[in-house]
Amino acid sequence: MKILVTGGAGYIGSHTAVELINAGHEVVIVDNFSNSKPEAVRRVEKITNAEIRLYEADLRDRTALEQIFADNLFDCCIHFAGMKAVGESVSKPWEYYDNNIGGTMVLLDVMRKNGCKNIIFSSSATVYGSPAEIPITENCPKGKCTNPYGRTKSMLEEILTDLHTADVKNGDKNPWNIVLLRYFNPVGAHKSGLIGEDPKGIPNNLMPFITQVAAGKLGFLTIFGNDYDTHDGTGVRDYIHVVDLAKGHLKALSAIEKKCGVVIYNLGTGRGYSVLDIVRAFEEANGLKIPYKIGPRRPGDIAVCYSSPEKAGKELGWAAENGIVEMCRDSWNWQKNNPNGY
DSSP states (O other): OEEEEETTTSHHHHHHHHHHHHTTOEEEEEEOOSSOOHHHHHHHHHHHTOOOEEEEOOTTOHHHHHHHHHHOOOSEEEEOOSOOOHHHHHHOHHHHIIIIIIHHHHHHHHHHHTTOOEEEEEEEGGGGSSOSSSSBOTTSOOOOOSSHHHHHHHHHHHHHHHHHHHHHHTTOSSOOEEEEEEEOEEEOOOTTSSSOOOOSSSOSSHHHHHHHHHTTSSSOEEEEOSOSSSSSSSOEEOEEEHHHHHHHHHHHHHHHHTTOOEEEEEESOSOOEEHHHHHHHHHHHHTOOOOEEEEOOOTTOOSEEOBOOHHHHHHHOOOOOOOHHHHHHHHHHHHHHOTTOO
């Protein structure tokens, strides 16, 4: 298949591009490099020994997007592009709605006008809000999202679902096929050490914060809150190796090929680890000490969030293969081989 990967120079997008190419698919990447670098795409080309057509463009730029579709006949889009920091979204809600929803609306309009109505959407476990059940299944009702980032993901899920529903009711012979992938917490890096998570500025996510402390770039790790109702007071999350997550997108293409309509899958391991669990696992896996301080809770965070990945296992034949040790080792391997990022 020929696949448009939006945000393909980003952390998850670049790892997914590797898996797609290795499986024989043709990948075209569009990215505005607001939180990524072209070097990531060059590294993907090195890993896969393939040339990738790359467009620098913002999805809100309709003219640029129309040209991309004029140049290419796509079978499917895997849509990663979007702003993604929970805390930042609380302080910059307008930017998140404008970028995440505005950009996606232009993308969907250009896709449908070009007859490409197959999309795998990068959603998030944040759509569950404070979840009604743990572990979280796909049948868990969407809760009140605790931050604008989560709300953009939840709104886009509804928009996508409405597009498919309207096609069916209108008797469209080419209705939308939509896979909504609800991610838990991606960590780790490609085992080559060539691509990994390269945040700009102070990291928003736990693992790159830890690795930058380990590398001496930051003096200590700030743990946001130790008064949650968990076994050690710190937040519990379902951490998944980014390569396993990338392979989940590859498996999701099988649902698109079967004309799936709208389907939802959790991509997680089904196991929760606290922040302090991750710190200790990283120290043990790599023989390093991570100094930390306790800070106040971060706006929009919840106490516990981990998945039930059974549906993806049964319907897609997908399961996470890497454990917490591999996640910690591969994260550090990336950081120590790329002390200044890309």
